[in-house]
Amino acid sequence: MIKKKYDFPVGWHDIHTDMSFNFQMNRFYGLTNDPSMLEEMCKVSPSLHTYPDYIQAFMKLSNESLQKNEKLKAALYLRGAEFFINTNDPEKILYRNKFVSLVREHYGINENQYYRIPYETGFLSAYRFTPQSPKGTIVIFGGYDSYIEEFFPMLLAVRDSGYDVVCFEGPGQGSPLEDYKLPMINEWEKPVKAILDYFNLDDVTLMGISLGGYLVIRAAAYEKRVKRVIADGAITDFYNALYHSVNSTFHNKIDNMIETNDREGLNVIFDNLMKENLLMKWAVKQGMHITGSASFFEYIEVIKSFVSTNISPLLTQDVLLMAAQNDHYIPIYQFYDQIRTLTNVRSLTARLFTKAECAQNHCHVGNIGLSIDVIMNWLDNISQ
Template identity: 35%
Template sequence: MKKGTYPLHDEANFNYQLNRTIMWGGGDLEDIKTIAPLIKTTEDWVREMTALAEGAEAHGRITCAIGYYRMAEFFEADGSPDKIMLYRKSKSLFYEHYRDLFIKTIRREEITYENGKLPVWICLPETEVKDTVIIHGGNDSYMEEFLPVVQRLLSEGIAVYLFDGPGQGGALRESGIYYTYQWEKPVKAILDAYELEDVTLIGLSLGGMLAPRAAAFESRIKRVVAWGIMPNFYDVVLSKVPKELRLLMDQEEKEQVNALIQKKMEADPLVKWAIQHGMFSMNVETPYDYLNRTRDFEMESIGHQITQDFLLMGSSEDHFIPVTLYKRVIDALPHVKSLTYTLYTKSDAAENHCNMGNTALVVDDIIHWIVWAKNK
């Protein structure tokens, strides 16, 4: 796993996603440096990242091409033909490139869920199984970008079940399964399908709310890792908007909210992307409906039902999530068996969202915590 983050763009989210392309997408720093100054809009992003992908593929740099196609897809408009084309291109390259790994080490399956399928990786160590872990992502993740995390856990004798849930990756793109806040339902489907007991559940980013939610309703989960501080998605989404918008939401002024957000979408391409992606993944028609739906994505009202060992991990300079929200998560957990909170900082090279600059450190800490929790 790579380490470090780089100042590549003045806009925080573009900068984060460029670093994500390097750290989690297999991208090359010098490649990314060439396109960063050219990006002002999401359309610029898609154009430049696609060009990088095509060039990398033509020159046989397949790991780079996989990441570039994936990240070109990231900012392409939901529902567009180009988006699904880019998704399928990245995915087909990925599984072709890692073909031997998925013959010898990782089994790919799908389980029936509602009217579609949830894609699952089953990764079983050859040695004694020290623990069983279920992993899922968050608001905009794809299971394929977690391959290094899976391999690290597997190397420690940990069995891993990784899945794209409703609103994520293949479940959304290929089966049209939209987001649900009732995350206990897809987790139950995984537990039932593979007859799992005594598991550790790990959720990243928005998954830092979804995993605790599932744990509140599922006793087969014995340990839960919230890899991201997320007491309430609504409050995170509204953390950087004018108070006027929150007041209008409280007053249920749907038309005014939609008009205000439309103006912001026209002025800011990243706001436009975020709102459009949210509406698509949650299957709603308007910005107001999307914001209203995010109210359901919270763990505070059911936190008292969580009785497992709990690991909460935050980032001191997370540009998405205010770090001060950690206290709300902790205050919502009066009955957990144990509670461990780690805040990663710049000195760890892990201060960014989901500690992207030093994933190896965080995964090692999770492994050590699992051993401690199982043997204490």
């Protein structure tokens, strides 16, 4: 085992009865090692019943933390509030910018480490963290809803383990989406190519997190400068992953409406569904924003293209596939589907994180440090 150069809290906490709230609280607490944040969230949790409740409470916690000069907590509370703000609310972008500023200040990230890479009608957003005598370069990106700045503690841990880290936001993510209106695309090899070209990189490890677990498979299939692949999220069919919690009868009804081009009926269905399910309400609203879709029907048409069945056999690299036992976003069968379809890889290491490890939830929230250990050990071993 490598010697740890980082420290993340271990444990999954039942802070709130609603899974969408509870996951986000655990998610942002997991990026700190500050027990006071957990205590503060547990104290306000009983009063949180709606998104406005949550937003107001977390803004208050952020302001209180900032008054105490606790910049990381202030940033994460702010991000927690911003996460559930309506995409059309003009304050959302203000909160996002303040979060980015605070977290960069906390970690001492300077302008020399930040890059804007020309891409189509805008720019990709990237950072580079390089140690002395790096073992190699790892290029990292997120997925459906993250900002790359959220991953700073993880990225800096990877750097401190000896790797040159290039991390970026592509179309549909962070700055490219919010500042330049670049929507999410399926052809992820395009932004990856732009990044590799800009930094003149070859022989890299490419890592995608959450939905990035699908995007990294797609990119690696067509970009052969990628020699090692880490999919932290085994997504083979994004549409079915996003709606796997919907009962089968309802799911079949949605499929039939898509096949018969019943746009109006589908829009009505999702309007009703979002009234009943907070997680679905957030997921659909966020998804339409990310993909630049004008309707639910258009949004589903876009995400139904995110399927790896015919792409996975194209990979010839070394692959580390990571999944979580009780992931509430990604059904576990997609982990095994991905294993079965990676038929031509040089090597395949599949790692399922479990409840016994406190890493059973999406992106291993509850034991992020363990996931970094696994990645570093795999990289060190595969390079020998």
